[in-house]
Amino acid sequence: MRRLSFTFLFFLVPLGIFAQDDLMNLLNKDAPKEINYTTATFKSTRIMNGHSIERMPEGQLDVRISHRFGTLNSGAYNFFGLDQSNIHLGLEYGITNWLMVGVGRSEFEKTYDGFAKFSILRQSTGLKEMPVSVSVVTSIALKTIKFPDQTRTNYFTSRLAYVAQVLVARKISEGFSLQLTPSYIHRNLVATELDPNDILALGAGARLKLTKRVSLNGEYFYIANPKTYMNPQIYNPLSLGFDIETGGHVFQLFFTNSLGMTEKQFIGATTGQWKKGDIHFGFNISRVFTLKKHRKPANY
């Protein structure tokens, strides 16, 4: 009879467990698998100087104001560089969720620039597993500063430089993201024969989240060309600083050995050296405006 009562109990069990947990299991069992896209690999569309994998979503306008001050080693007389300021203004817009475009103007060589950033792959888990996000950035820079040599024939095309970059990023964990940025720059006119028209560089950038709204960022570009014969000699740009996010604004505060704020300038024309103290304090301010509101999902 002991075995019998065990059997009896065994069959009683299913009668008693139609409780809430069981209903929850029913939901989980039938839950459809979804694609879970990784968001906020970086907080802004720039890591510091260079592009990050992030793009403006459709209908969002990013107004960017960037400053690079003079060098820290310029001394107390120049208030450690703050007396001198270089500015870049940018207007950037998300046309679709895979394409953003932007235009900007730098004080440095009175340069106008335009770019397009295409999202090719998005990191995701769930239904679709994708280990990395990949974007392509192409940009063009037009320097409008007067030609140094007015006596020779100067062509309009001599003012132009082109940039192509592939951005490969992975949000490795909730608090740490990494990006590699192979870059190619072509300059139609360079200062001397020894200067290369084409520059190849590999960039690396990282973001380490310190709190929910503050992160430590770093960015470095290794320039593959021999740099010794260039005039002026250029150095690899390194930037270190913080992203601070407050609602609709992102503030990026950092130190960098580069004065330029577009790819052509900071990859191709960084003359400062960290070890000599040619360090510029810089900041980017990004303010996002929603020009086109999302289509509302069907409502009951």
Add this chain to the structure above:
Amino acid sequence: MVLCINNLTLNRIIMKRLFLLLFFLNILIAVNAQKYMTKNGYIGFYSHTPMEDIKADNNQVAGVLDITTGDMVFQVLIKSFHFERALMEEHFNENYMESDKIPKSSFKGKITNLSSVNFAKEGTYDVTVEGDLTIHDVTNKISTKGTIEVVSGGINANSKFNIVPEDYKISIPGVVREKIDKNLAVTVTMKFTPVATK
């Protein structure tokens, strides 16, 4: 010895019969325990302040209602809440709900006045629902009024209630505190259809 064997055989026979009886009883009860389910229920919330109105909608809420017991559960993927502004959606997931770490919110509860609902007759019935609401990995007991609508082919459940983000350890920094209502108005609209129990 002989007696013993007989006893054992008898036991086996009884066991077999009971086994069958309980087996069928089980099926019978399982069928009777009527469950209603949905995978595209709606939960939305609304925040109104003089500075900004924030509205989010989620049409992928999964829920089950057991009309024999009044048990009710909901489960929702936080990333399925959609906002008018893309940046708000990012902040919601990244800064407030920490959706990568805590992807889901859920509710497990019960209709406390089940007897006042006649599931056999179409109509709208006022109900009180009590249970555990888990948001951002924090569980609070809530009790709210709502309606059960018995319609042909299904059951609709509706409710409106307020929640306080701080009750769920969702910290809102001082700079944006004025932009987010202290009480968020939550709307729940579920259209359940019957499920065949396996």
